[in-house]
Amino acid sequence: MSDTIFAVSTPPGKSGVAVIRTSGPQSGAGAETLTGAMLPTRKPVLRTLRDPRDGDIIDRALVLAFEAPKSFTGEDCVEYHVHGSRAVIKGLLDALGRMDLMRPADPGEFTRRAFENGKLDLTQIEGLADLVEAETKSQRLQAIRSLDGAFHRRIEDWRQRLIRCLALAEAGFDFADEGEITESIDEEVAHDARALQMEMAALLDDNHLGERIRDGLTIVIAGAPNAGKSTLLNRLAARDIAITSPIAGTTRDLLEVNLDLAGTAVTLIDTAGLQETSDAIEREGVRRAEDRMANADLIIWLVDLTDPVPASAGGKVPIWVVGNKSDRSVDDDLVAEIKLSAKTGDGISDLVRRLKTFAETQTSGRETALITRARHRQCLNEACGHLKRYNSGTDLLTDIRVDNLRQAVDSLGRLTGSVDADMLLDLIFSEFCLGK
Ligand SMILES: Nc1nc2c(ncn2[C@@H]2O[C@H](COP(=O)(O)OP(=O)(O)OP(=O)(O)O)[C@@H](O)[C@H]2O)c(=O)[nH]1
Ligand SMILES: [Mg+2]
Known part of the structure; x- marks a missing residue:
């Protein structure tokens, strides 16, 4: 591996500081060309970087050099902490790119070198x-x-x-x-x-704990048309994501939103209202909804308290019956573990609290998941x-x-x-x- 690679390690665009890294045997020589002197290792120093072609200043930067094998990649590495403007970044990348045996890195190439040099294993x-x-x-x-x-x-x-x-x-x-x-x-x-x-x-x-933490838990909101599923999704996401309307069958496709519930990643899914239908598109929506329900970690079965439809799902997936439209309901006899109004927000904090507890119990014991x-x-x-x-x-x-x-x-x-x-x-x- 004789070539030296370079790349911007910080996200594209303007920023206070941008970090450009090089890895490979030419790292030290490259830094010497740009700063005009040898660099100490493992000690950040403030240096003026100059374009070797005309001596113009590229930036004044914090430069940090690592000597092989004591670096992330196991090779000689240099980090340039420059001001994160497009002009500075471009100036430095151009100057590096003109040097012999230097080339832009491929995606993941720094890490790949770390693997090949035995610094990290696959896990x-x-x-x-x-x-x-x-x-x-x-x-x-x-x-x-x-x-x-x-x-x-x-x-x-x-x-x-x-x-x-x-x-x-x-x-x-x-x-x-x-x-x-x-x-x-x-x-x-x-x-x-x-x-x-x-x-x-x-x-x-x-219990697939590690995968669940990595991929996040899936919570599906299901129920009859017009129960207020999309209104609830919008409320929990605090954003106007789904179209809501008094017309039954408004939602046809699955709508997903990612939430952070007490430190656990959760994908919340709004589904088409479950009902027998002759409409082919709606039927496909129902099929997709049932598919996601079968693989969910939790189903929130939303019931319109003014027009209740009992839960028709279940199986292995835990299901919570949640009564909606409490603002309009006068019937206190309805069996629903939780009652709320997705429209006014009443009772939502109670649901969120329960969801957080659920997420925590689902991911407890996470210290042991490898x-x-x-x-x-x-x-x-x-x-x-x-x-x-x-x-x-x-x-x-x-x-x-x-x-x-x-x-x-x-x-x-x-x-x-x-x-x-x-x-x-x-x-x-x-x-x-x-x-x-
Ligand atoms: N009064 C009242 N109306 C609500 C509440 N939640 C939703 N609605 C209304 O009920 C109607 C249906 O709401 P949606 O959120 O579109 O219902 P949905 O379950 O997504 O319906 P589909 O997508 O057709 O399955 C809309 O007119 C909402 O404004 C609530 O808590 N109280
Ligand atoms: Mg809907």
Whole structure:
């Protein structure tokens, strides 16, 4: 890797400060050309940056140099903290771009170099991508945990133990004529392999908590036409997102809004009123509504207190019956856990309070969730399956049985990226923005 990359690490547009980074062997030389002197490492210094072509001042900037391997990428790196104007940024990028062996970075390329230099494993990179995307506190804390290597350490511990099992089991072949030794080795490996299988199964049995924090909870507002679903969505989002009207069947498509409920990301979905209909478009709307309800974490079944229609959903998804239009209702006998008026806002704070409690209970125990993506679950499930086959396959030929251990090691290796990383890398780095 002989070329040096550069990119703006802060968002495009004007800002008080913009950060431009370079990574690669020419970083130091580039900084020397721009500042006219060698830079100290790991010490921010104020320097005048000059265009090497004509000596014109680009900016006075805070410059911070890191020497390989003690940097984010593991290479020589320089950060230029400049005033965030278009002219300054362009001036500096142009000057860098004219230098030999310097080129603009591809999206995610800084992080890719960090991976290739062993600074971060795949789970940490995913944590970094999640941290950049985090919108709520629980997403932030979870991402930082991954980035800090909590999952990485757990997997590495398992992988080392598995490799030891594998080595012992293979050594077992060599002692095949010495019955007693083989037996004691077998016992030890069987004991460890069972423990590993149980530990992995315990981590997998997490109610998909990490994925739920990362992707957010889904709450669907459903009910009969005209119940006031869209009015409630607008009220909870504090924005005029959905069209509302006294005409039944106003909403046809799904409407989504993202909320932060007590630090948990929530997608709130407004749906078409559920009713038998001959209108093909409305019917499709109802189908989509039922689809989302089936996969929701919670259904708010909204009932017009002046014209109640009982809940027709449920199944595995928890459902709250919420009575709406309390401003017009005089009937106190109606069974609704919560009564409110989406129009006047009366009772909304009570609903929000309950929703926050719900979100908190759904994401409690988040300190223990390490699996945050389907990819993690798949690899771990595979590893667990191989171990299960090893543990239950006592009647198999030894080398076939032992191969299960080898495959379990590989599954864990895919999780951290030490095995078969190439095809995954493009996928993972496509999530990254330029300059990361
Ligand atoms: N009085 C009163 N009217 C309300 C309340 N909430 C909604 N409405 C009215 O009820 C009518 C229907 O409201 P929408 O929010 O469009 O109802 P919806 O459930 O989304 O209806 P569809 O999209 O057709 O399924 C509108 O005229 C609203 O202004 C409320 O709390 N009190
Ligand atoms: Mg509607």
